[in-house]
Amino acid sequence: MDKLQIFDTTLRDGEQSPGFSMNREEKLQLARQIEQLGVDIIEAGFPIASPGDLEATRAVAAEIKHCRVAALARARQEDVDAALRGLEHAAKPRLHLFLATSDLHLKYKLRMTREQALDQIVKMVRFGSQHCEEVEFSAEDASRTDIDYLTQVVLAVVESGATIVNLPDTVGYSTPDDYAKMFRDVRARLGAYPDIILSAHCHDDLGLALANSLAAIDAGVRQIECTINGIGERAGNASLEELAVALHVRQDRYAVTTNIKLEMLYPTSRMLSSITGVSVPPNKAVVGANAFAHEAGIHQDGILKNPLTYEIIVPEKVGVPARKLVLGKHSGRNALRSRLDELGFQTTDAELAECYRMAMLQADAEKEITDRDLISIIHKVRRGQAPAPAAPGSSAATVR
Numbered sequence: 001m002d003k004l005q006i007f008d009t010t011l012r013d014g015e016q017s018p019g020f021s022m023n024r025e026e027k028l029q030l031a032r033q034i035e036q037l038g039v040d041i042i043e044a045g046f047p048i049a050s051p052g053d054l055e056a057t058r059a060v061a062a063e064i065k066h067c068r069v070a071a072l073a074r075a076r077q078e079d080v081d082a083a084l085r086g087l088e089h090a091a092k093p094r095l096h097l098f099l100a101t102s103d104l105h106l107k108y109k110l111r112m113t114r115e116q117a118l119d120q121i122v123k124m125v126r127f128g129s130q131h132c133e134e135v136e137f138s139a140e141d142a143s144r145t146d147i148d149y150l151t152q153v154v155l156a157v158v159e160s161g162a163t164i165v166n167l168p169d170t171v172g173y174s175t176p177d178d179y180a181k182m183f184r185d186v187r188a189r190l191g192a193y194p195d196i197i198l199s200a201h202c203h204d205d206l207g208l209a210l211a212n213s214l215a216a217i218d219a220g221v222r223q224i225e226c227t228i229n230g231i232g233e234r235a236g237n238a239s240l241e242e243l244a245v246a247l248h249v250r251q252d253r254y255a256v257t258t259n260i261k262l263e264m265l266y267p268t269s270r271m272l273s274s275i276t277g278v279s280v281p282p283n284k285a286v287v288g289a290n291a292f293a294h295e296a297g298i299h300q301d302g303i304l305k306n307p308l309t310y311e312i313i314v315p316e317k318v319g320v321p322a323r324k325l326v327l328g329k330h331s332g333r334n335a336l337r338s339r340l341d342e343l344g345f346q347t348t349d350a351e352l353a354e355c356y357r358m359a360m361l362q363a364d365a366e367k368e369i370t371d372r373d374l375i376s377i378i379h380k381v382r383r384g385q386a387p388a389p390a391a392p393g394s395s396a397a398t399v400r
């Protein structure tokens with residue numbers, strides 16, 4: 001199986017979106033966690049943007065030694081100088097250069113011709129590769145760039161020293177088929193450079209960031225740029241946790257491996273939420289509060305018989321802690337009632353008494369019991385399968 005490089009841009013693309021700005025200490029704390037998570041590259045910042053961003057990039061670069069640290073720069077001398085300062089103490093630095101290549105961006109934003117942009121790109125990639133051991137080039141708005149011009153740019157940057165070429169769907173416009181075709185067309189023209197790594201960077205404006213990233217992998221891309229909780233400009237980037245879990249669950253379909261430690265996904269997601277104060281929606285895949293909650297009675301029943309009926313991944317696998325209830329002599333009964341209530345079971349007094357009796361029987365020496373134990377118990381009580389006197393009135397209880 002091929003190795004897929006995971007390029008985390010939570011500290012750059014994620015951090016620059018509204019509500020997610022982080023100070024130097026917060027960035028450091030998150031960078032340490034993301035390194036532990038097993039990503040290959042951490043994009044630490046965009047040093048020309050502000051003195052604070054430069055300082056945070058320098059701090060992350062000085063501390064993170066196992067993964068590569070990238071700094072972003074437009075293809076302009078002052079940007080590159082700032083990025084190189086940011087990377088000064090990095091053990092494994094990567095200069096990440098970009099310039100827009102679509103006619104729309106060239107004409108209205110940069111006010112440059114295609115030829116002027118190409119000259120500028122080549123000049124800065126050459127300079128960058130003389131001053132940094134690894135250079136990535138991103139053709140901003142690649143998915144809306146004329147394919148012949150895009151290929152011309154890609155060949156030129158590769159000939160000038162870039163070894164990773166990122167073709168972002170900057171505005172989240174592409175579809176999986178379009179995006180895969182672009183990569184195949186570009187790869188076909190890179191015949192003389194089989195070692196060049198093509199990279200995808202997708203935005204979720206149409207809810208397609210993960211689908212487009214997976215399509216890119218199918219088309220031979222071996223680096224995906226993504227973020228924790230999918231944060232990023234506008235609707236955000238492809239979410240790292242969704243990508244990692246999709247590749248794990250569907251190993252049969254995508255023959256690539258990553259170094260991501262799945263059990264660290266949930267703790268990392270929680271750390272980002274607590275640093276920024278922005279939590280993920282309850283229905284968010286993998287890390288949302290409801291991602292592993294089963295409300296419908298039929299689903300709960302299936303899960304208890306065999307979790308595979310409704311769960312394609314066990315929550316513990318991605319680091320969701322098994323929620324345990326502590327049953328004490330005095331507070332236990334109320335705690336049990338409220339926990340059952342949170343799980344969607346409103347109990348009668350008789351049901352509660354019976355559940356409590358069974359829970360105490362089942363509880364281990366620490367008097368702890370998991371949610372799954374509780375669901376099993378309430379179902380047994382309601383089916384009249386309790387080992388002792390059946391609970392009266394169980395048919396009157398409701399399952400929300």
Ligand SMILES: [Zn+2]
Binds near residue numbers: 170201232233237
């Ligand atoms: Zn982006």
